[in-house]
Each structure stands twice: as structure tokens, then as C-alpha cells.
Amino acid sequence: MRPAHFLAASFFLAVATSPAIADANGMMLAQSCAGCHGQDGAGQGAVPDIRGYDREAFMRIWEGFRTDERPATIMNRIAPGFTEAEVAALADYFSSLE
Ligand code: HEC
Numbered sequence: 109m110r111p112a113h114f115l116a117a118s119f120f121l122a123v124a125t126s127p128a129i130a131d132a133n134g135m136m137l138a139q140s141c142a143g144c145h146g147q148d149g150a151g152q153g154a155v156p157d158i159r160g161y162d163r164e165a166f167m168r169i170w171e172g173f174r175t176d177e178r179p180a181t182i183m184n185r186i187a188p189g190f191t192e193a194e195v196a197a198l199a200d201y202f203s204s205l206e
Pocket residue numbers: 137138140141142143144145154155156157158166169170179180181182183184186198
């Protein structure tokens with residue numbers, strides 16, 4: 109991770125006002141995505157790059173997986189396992205990456 113990215117993510121976490129979101133540390137949660145999406149969500153092989161979606165777009169995509177409305181082979185099974193606060197933290201984290 110480049111220092112600027114780390115700073116941006118740290119800044120967000122420091123200013124997050126909702127206790128639920130502050131508890132769900134996006135950077136920690138993102139570790140469980142790295143096995144497939146690569147370090148920092150850059151994508152690898154057939155698994156897409158997930159950096160740089162804006163927050164709302166990320167959460168819409170996630171909702172699509174969760175409700176099975178967005179075609180998926182894997183994410184539709186992963187998406188229901190995260191709380192709303194965790195998804196918000198992931199959205200904040202990945203939208204802060206390029
Ligand atoms: C077991 C492998 C695997 C893991 C773990 C995984 N993903 Fe995925 N992800 C995929 C695949 C494969 C796709 C393509 C859609 C599909 O077939 O499910 C995808 C698609 C996505 C997309 C949509 C990208 C696009 O441009 O359409 C997002 C957003 C996403 N994943 C986020 C995450 C996040 C956040 C995590 C961690 C909490 C995560 N994924 C963990 C395999 C994985």
C-alpha cells in the first residue's frame with residue numbers, strides 16, 4: 109500500500125463518527141478479499157479490480173450480490189455474510205483506493 113493510501117484510509121477511520129462503522133475496520137475486513145481480489149483489491153486472473161468505485165456504487169453492487177440480482181458465481185455467497193456497517197466500511201476503504 110502506498111503511504112498516501114494508508115493516510116487516506118487512516119484519516120477516514122479517525123473521523124468516522126458512527127461507532128458501528130468505526131468498529132468495522134474496512135482495512136481489516138479487506139484482508140478477507142485479498143485472497144481472490146489481490147492485494148488492495150487490484151484484481152488477479154479472472155477476479156475483477158474492485159478499487160475506485162464510489163461508495164454508493166460499491167454498496168449498490170454489494171446489495172445486488174446479496175439479493176442475487178447481480179449475476180455472480182461467488183460474491184452472491186459471500187455478500188450475505190457481512191453486516192451493513194461492515195459493507196459501509198469496505199465501501200469506504202475500497203473507494204479510497206485507485
Ligand atoms: C473466493 C473468491 C472471492 C473472495 C474471497 C471475494 N471475492 Fe469479490 N469477486 C469474486 C469474483 C469471482 C467476482 C466476479 C463476480 C462473481 O462471479 O461472483 C467478484 C466480484 C466482486 C465485486 C464486483 C466487481 C465488479 O466490477 O463487478 C466486488 C465489489 C467485490 N467482488 C468485492 C469483494 C469484497 C469487498 C470482498 C471481501 C469482503 C470480496 N469481494 C471477496 C471473488 C471473490
